[in-house]
Amino acid sequence: MRPPLIFDRSLLRAHRRRGLRLGPETFLLDRVAEDFADRLQAVVRRFDLALDFGTPTAAVRAALLRNGAISTMIALDPIIDATNLSGDYAAAVASRVVADAEALPFADNVLDLVVSGLFLQAVNDLPGVLVQIRRALKPDGLLLAALLGGETLTELRQSFAIAESELEGGVSPRVAPFPDLRDMGMLLQRAGFALPVTDVDRVTVRYATPLALLRDLRRMGATNPLVERRRVPLRRTTLMRAMEAYAARFSDPDGKVRASFDIIWLSGWSPHESQQQPLRPGSAKTRLADALGTTEIAAGEKPER
Numbered sequence: 001m002r003p004p005l006i007f008d009r010s011l012l013r014a015h016r017r018r019g020l021r022l023g024p025e026t027f028l029l030d031r032v033a034e035d036f037a038d039r040l041q042a043v044v045r046r047f048d049l050a051l052d053f054g055t056p057t058a059a060v061r062a063a064l065l066r067n068g069a070i071s072t073m074i075a076l077d078p079i080i081d082a083t084n085l086s087g088d089y090a091a092a093v094a095s096r097v098v099a100d101a102e103a104l105p106f107a108d109n110v111l112d113l114v115v116s117g118l119f120l121q122a123v124n125d126l127p128g129v130l131v132q133i134r135r136a137l138k139p140d141g142l143l144l145a146a147l148l149g150g151e152t153l154t155e156l157r158q159s160f161a162i163a164e165s166e167l168e169g170g171v172s173p174r175v176a177p178f179p180d181l182r183d184m185g186m187l188l189q190r191a192g193f194a195l196p197v198t199d200v201d202r203v204t205v206r207y208a209t210p211l212a213l214l215r216d217l218r219r220m221g222a223t224n225p226l227v228e229r230r231r232v233p234l235r236r237t238t239l240m241r242a243m244e245a246y247a248a249r250f251s252d253p254d255g256k257v258r259a260s261f262d263i264i265w266l267s268g269w270s271p272h273e274s275q276q277q278p279l280r281p282g283s284a285k286t287r288l289a290d291a292l293g294t295t296e297i298a299a300g301e302k303p304e305r
Contacts, residue, residue, distance in 0.1 A: 003124050003125035003127075003128065004124070005124055005227050006124050006176075006177070006226065006227060006228075007122050007123075007124055007176070007225045007226065007227065008225050008226065008227050008229075009101075009124075011225045012122055012221075012225045015218075015221040015222070015223055015225060016056065016221035017221075018218070018221065019218065019219050019220055019221035019222075020221075022218065022219045023219060024056070024057065024219055024220065024221070025216045025219035025220050026057055026059060026220075027205075028118060028203065028220070028261060028263075029055070029056060029057050029059050029060070029117060029118055030059050031203065031263075032059075032060065032117045032118060032146045032263060033059035033060045033062070033063040033117065034063060035146070035201070035263075035265075036060050036063055036064055036115060036117065036144065036146070037063040037064060037066065037067050039144060039265070039267075040064060040067065040069055040115075040144065041067055041069070043069070043142065045069070046069055046070075046071070047069060047070050047071070047112040047113040047142070048071045048072065048112050049071070049072050049073075049074070049110070049111055049112050049113075050064070050070045050072070050073045050074070050111065050112060050113035050114070050115065051073070051074050051075075051076060051106070051111050051113070051114045051115070051136075052064075052073055052074070052075045052076065052115055052116070052117075053076050053101075053104075053114055053115065053116040053119065053120075053133070053145075054076060054077065054101055054116055054119030054120070055075075055115070055116060055117035055118065055119055056117075056118065056119065056220075056221065058075075059117070060115060060117040061073055061075060064115065070113065074096070074097060075096045075097070076096075076097045076098075076099055076101070076104070077096060077097070077098055101119075101123060101129070102123060102124060102125050102128065102129055103132075104129070104132045104133070104136055106132075106136040107136070108135045108136065109135075109136075109137070109138045109139065110136060110138065111136050111137050111138065111141055112137070112138055112141050112142070113137075113141060113142050113143075113144070114133050114136070114137060114141070114142070114143045114144070114145075115143075115144050115145065116145040116146070116147070117145075117146050118146060118147060118148060118263075119147065120145055120147040121147040121148040121149060121176070121178055121179065122176070122225065126179070126187065127187055127190060127191065130143075130187055130188065130190075130191035130193070131191045131192065133191075134191050134192050134193055134268075134270055137270035138270060139270055139271065139272040140269060140270060140272035140274060140275065141269065141270040142267065142268075142269055142270075143188075143193065143266065143267065143268050143269075143270075144265075144266070144267050145265070145266045145267075146263050146264070146265050146266075147179070147184075147263070147264055147266070148178055148261060148262065148263065148264070149178040149179040149180065149181065149184065149200070149262050149263075149264035150178060150179075150180060150181060150200055150202075150262030150264060151178075151202075151260050151262050152178045152260060152261050152262045153175050153178075153259065153260065153261070154260055155246060155249070155250040155257070155258060155259060155260060156174075156175055156210075156213065156242075156246065156259070157174070157175040158245075158249070159210070159242045159243070159245040159246035159249065159250075160174045160175070160242045162241070162242070162245040163238050163239075163241035163242035163244075163245055164238060164242075166241060167235070167237060167238050167241055168235075168238060172229065172230040173224075173226045173228050173229060173230075174224050174226075174229070174230075175224070176224070176225065176226060178262070179264065181198055181199075181200050181264055182198075184198050184264055184266055185198045188266060188268045191268075192270075192271065193268025193269060193270070193271075194268065194269045194270070194271045194272075194275050195267075195268065195269050195275060196266070196267070196268040197265075197266075197267045197268070198264060198265065198266055198267075199264075199265050200262050200263065200264050200265070201262070201263040201265065202260065202261075202262055202263075203260070203261040203262075203263060204258055204259070204260055204261075205258070205259045205261065206252065206256040206257065206258055206259075207256060207257050207259060208255075208256060208257075209243070209247070209257065210242075210243045210246040210247060210257055211243060213257070213259050
C-alpha cells in the first residue's frame with residue numbers, strides 16, 4: 001500500500017530554490033550543526049563512510065568533518081544545492097548524489113553513519129525511509145538525525161486558525177503536521193534500529209513582528225508544502241487578521257512575538273551481536289520485592305489490611 005501524499009515534493013524543491021535565491025536563513029541549521037558535532041564527539045569511534053541525508057546546507061557536513069571522526073562523506077540532496085563546501089571539506093566529500101529522497105540509491109550494508117539535519121520532517125513515507133536507512137547501514141552503523149516536530153510553529157498554526165474561522169468560514173492546512181517525540185521512538189523500533197534514543201530541544205525565537213517570522217520561513221524554504229493546501233491565494237484581510245491574533249496572543253512585555261521550534265533528535269544503531277542485549281525473561285537473580293523491601297503478593301490476591 002502506498003503511503004499517503006502529505007507533502008508536494010515538487011513544491012518543496014521550488015520553495016528550497018526560492019530560499020536560496022533570497023539568501024537562506026540558516027540560524028536553526030547552524031545550531032543543529034553545532035549539536036551534531038557535540039553528539040558525535042561523544043561516540044568514541046571513527047566512521048569511514050558517512051551520508052548526509054538531505055540537510056539543506058553544508059553546515060552539518062562542515063561541522064562533522066572538522067572533528068576528524070569521518071573519513072569520507074556523501075551528500076544526498078533532493079535538489080542540486082547551491083551552498084558548497086570549500087577547501088579541505090570539499091575534498092572530503094567524495095560525491096554529491098541528487099536522488100529521490102524516498103528511494104535511497106544505496107546497497108545494503110555500505111554506510112557507517114547516516115546524519116540528517118532538519119529534513120526528515122518533510123518526508124511522506126518516514127517509516128519506509130527509516131527502514132531504507134537501516135538497511136544501508138553496516139552492522140553497528142549509526143543513524144543520527146534532527147528534525148522539526150512536536151509543537152513547532154504552534155503559534156502560527158493557532159493564529160491562522162483564528163483568522164480563517166472568522167473570515168473564511170473554515171480552517172485550511174497552512175502549517176505542516178509535525179511528528180511527535182514518542183512516535184519517533186516507536187518508528188525507530190519498527191524500522192529495526194537497536195538502542196533507539198529520542199530527545200527534544202525547544203528553541204524559542206523572538207521577532208519584532210509576526211511578518212518577520214514569515215519572511216524567515218520563506219528564506220528557509222519552509223512555507224506551506226502541503227498537498228491539501230488551499231489552492232487560492234491567501235487574502236490580505238485574512239493574513240492581517242492572523243498577524244493581529246499572533247501579536248495579541250504570543251507577545252512578550254517588550255512587544256516582540258515568540259515562535260517555537262521543537263528539534264527532535266533521533267539516534268539508533270543497525271543491530272550487531274556486540275551491542276548490549278536485553279536480559280531473557282526469568283533470568284533475574286534478585287526478586288523485585290526483595291530489592292524494594294516489600295512482601296510479594298501473588299496475582300489475584302489482595303493485600304492484608
